[in-house]
Amino acid sequence: MAAPVNRNRHRVGDGLRTRAVLLTLVLATTALALIAPLAVIFSEAFARGFSAYAEALVRPDTLHAIGLTLITALVCVPVNIGFGIAAAWAVTKFSFPGRNLLLAVVELPFSISPIVAGVAYLFVYGGQGLFGPFLQAHDIKIVFALPAIILASMFVTAPFVVRELVPLMMAQGRDEEEAAVSLGANGFDVLRLVTLPNVRFALLYGAALCNARVMGEFGAVSVVSGNIRGQTSTLALQIELLYQDSHVLAAFAAATVLAGVALFTLVAKYLIERAERARGERAPARRPGH
Amino acid sequence: MPRLRFAFPAGAGRRAPRSVIPGFRLSLGLTLLYLGLIVMLPIGALLLKAADVGFWGYIAIITSPRTLASFQITITTAAAAALFNAVYGLGLAWVLVRYEFPGKRLLDAMVDVPFALPTAVAGLALTALFAKNGWFGAPLAQWGIQVAYAPAGIVCAMAFTSIPFVVRTVQPVLEDMEPELEEAAATLGATDFTIFRRVIFPTLFPAFLAGTSLAFARSLGEFGAVVFIAGNQPFRTEIVALLTFIRLEEYDYAAAAAIAVTMLGLAFLMLLVVNAVQTWHQRSAMGEG
Numbered sequence A: 001m002a003a004p005v006n007r008n009r010h011r012v013g014d015g016l017r018t019r020a021v022l023l024t025l026v027l028a029t030t031a032l033a034l035i036a037p038l039a040v041i042f043s044e045a046f047a048r049g050f051s052a053y054a055e056a057l058v059r060p061d062t063l064h065a066i067g068l069t070l071i072t073a074l075v076c077v078p079v080n081i082g083f084g085i086a087a088a089w090a091v092t093k094f095s096f097p098g099r100n101l102l103l104a105v106v107e108l109p110f111s112i113s114p115i116v117a118g119v120a121y122l123f124v125y126g127g128q129g130l131f132g133p134f135l136q137a138h139d140i141k142i143v144f145a146l147p148a149i150i151l152a153s154m155f156v157t158a159p160f161v162v163r164e165l166v167p168l169m170m171a172q173g174r175d176e177e178e179a180a181v182s183l184g185a186n187g188f189d190v191l192r193l194v195t196l197p198n199v200r201f202a203l204l205y206g207a208a209l210c211n212a213r214v215m216g217e218f219g220a221v222s223v224v225s226g227n228i229r230g231q232t233s234t235l236a237l238q239i240e241l242l243y244q245d246s247h248v249l250a251a252f253a254a255a256t257v258l259a260g261v262a263l264f265t266l267v268a269k270y271l272i273e274r275a276e277r278a279r280g281e282r283a284p285a286r287r288p289g290h
Numbered sequence B: 001m002p003r004l005r006f007a008f009p010a011g012a013g014r015r016a017p018r019s020v021i022p023g024f025r026l027s028l029g030l031t032l033l034y035l036g037l038i039v040m041l042p043i044g045a046l047l048l049k050a051a052d053v054g055f056w057g058y059i060a061i062i063t064s065p066r067t068l069a070s071f072q073i074t075i076t077t078a079a080a081a082a083l084f085n086a087v088y089g090l091g092l093a094w095v096l097v098r099y100e101f102p103g104k105r106l107l108d109a110m111v112d113v114p115f116a117l118p119t120a121v122a123g124l125a126l127t128a129l130f131a132k133n134g135w136f137g138a139p140l141a142q143w144g145i146q147v148a149y150a151p152a153g154i155v156c157a158m159a160f161t162s163i164p165f166v167v168r169t170v171q172p173v174l175e176d177m178e179p180e181l182e183e184a185a186a187t188l189g190a191t192d193f194t195i196f197r198r199v200i201f202p203t204l205f206p207a208f209l210a211g212t213s214l215a216f217a218r219s220l221g222e223f224g225a226v227v228f229i230a231g232n233q234p235f236r237t238e239i240v241a242l243l244t245f246i247r248l249e250e251y252d253y254a255a256a257a258a259i260a261v262t263m264l265g266l267a268f269l270m271l272l273v274v275n276a277v278q279t280w281h282q283r284s285a286m287g288e289g
Helices: A016-045 A049-057 A060-093 A099-111 A114-125 A132-137 A146-157 A159-172 A175-182 A187-198 A200-216 A219-225 A235-244 A248-278 B024-053 B055-062 B065-098 B104-110 B119-130 B137-142 B151-161 B164-176 B179-187 B192-221 B224-230 B240-249 B253-288
Strands: none
Touching (some): A016 B119, A060 A235, A099 A146, A114 A219, B055 B065, B065 B192, B119 B137
């Protein structure tokens, strides 16, 4: 017989009045603080109709910025996936001293302001930097060019895939991999056929977050790219350039692209979490972290 | 943001059997190479550059009135933003865990918008909202309140970008809370307010404090959203991150290095605070479980 659970339990804040007041306050604040900023982007972008929006979007400099942003993401996301898998493999399949320190270093970029990251990169590859004289002597251009944009994006996104994989791979343990090895599988087969299928949703989610951050990164990229019009301005930087030049409609049109990427990422997150639940894969509690 | 999500129990390495799984050297080697080149090398270069400035040079840069003003502005606005998020985040987490209402799943998903939305887009959106003819700016102007191009604008930008922290740290603790505690207190005759103050809030407090510290730390370093709305006047609405940027554009690399290394130090300090709070949090969770 099913016990009559939770029927008459007293729970704090369940009174009708408390509930109504709290819900109203929270929902009103959410409408003002979360929904209005998202809505105003689309409202402003489409203020003069769809054709004006389309015209404002397909400016040559905006299209160039979109291309540059796509190239950056196409390099950064796969590299981040590779690094994430290697780091999670090392940390969860083996025991060695300093694992916690290693994970702390992986998470370090989350704590560092993007501006500080950009400045730090200038002091490595810039004219005043560690390798500056060498790079100038050999005519290699890193700062104020695509390589620096990619490097700075790699810095800010370093933790994304690792932090999704590690808790899950740790919970899953090593048994399946050890069984596969004892049956004669080599390391790459174990990774491809055993480990990755077990963590594919977490991997996808980490990659989606990494992609959103790469495409939207502003501070670090604005320092190292020099934000040269039509050359090194990524989409996020292009929004600022357009806004400063009073091309307000074009700025909002460009912003809708990045807002679209953000919404797509959230939908992907929702679908991935649903798929995890459906598979009975216990999703590790998602912790905040940008 | 600053947080160690997973810690291996001390001594686990010694007790665990040697792994038969291959790829240790390859995976660890790749990891160390990547972290070395991408994360540690630039931080090292920044520290070297800051060391070049020398002790007295550093003191002179950091204690210049404009630098001090920017630190004061950044810290006070970040504190105000963290305060907003402490209250709103706690309310949002409470509503999401305790109540059933239509659109709850959507609201839960919306919480992550500030993390997914690029900061420049957030800054542009907030500037439009608080402009003189904007949705919020127009009614506020009638009351004589200006948000855009004022310190209040910085608070709004920082508050928006750090909304998820308190919600996402408090939510799991609130979900795991056992109803028996409240029932026992109610049986003993405690009012709802007393139960919240004496039973529920103390349980939530470590997570709540950790989330608020994370929000504060994030706000200290925020740049993209703030530069759009702040107006960026020295001594009034110039944040530290922007001043670093300006010093770079003036080719004053010593000042940029000194200010950046101070921000780095502040970030490390917050990292230590958050980790200490989190250790306390885990210990208090274990004590009850």
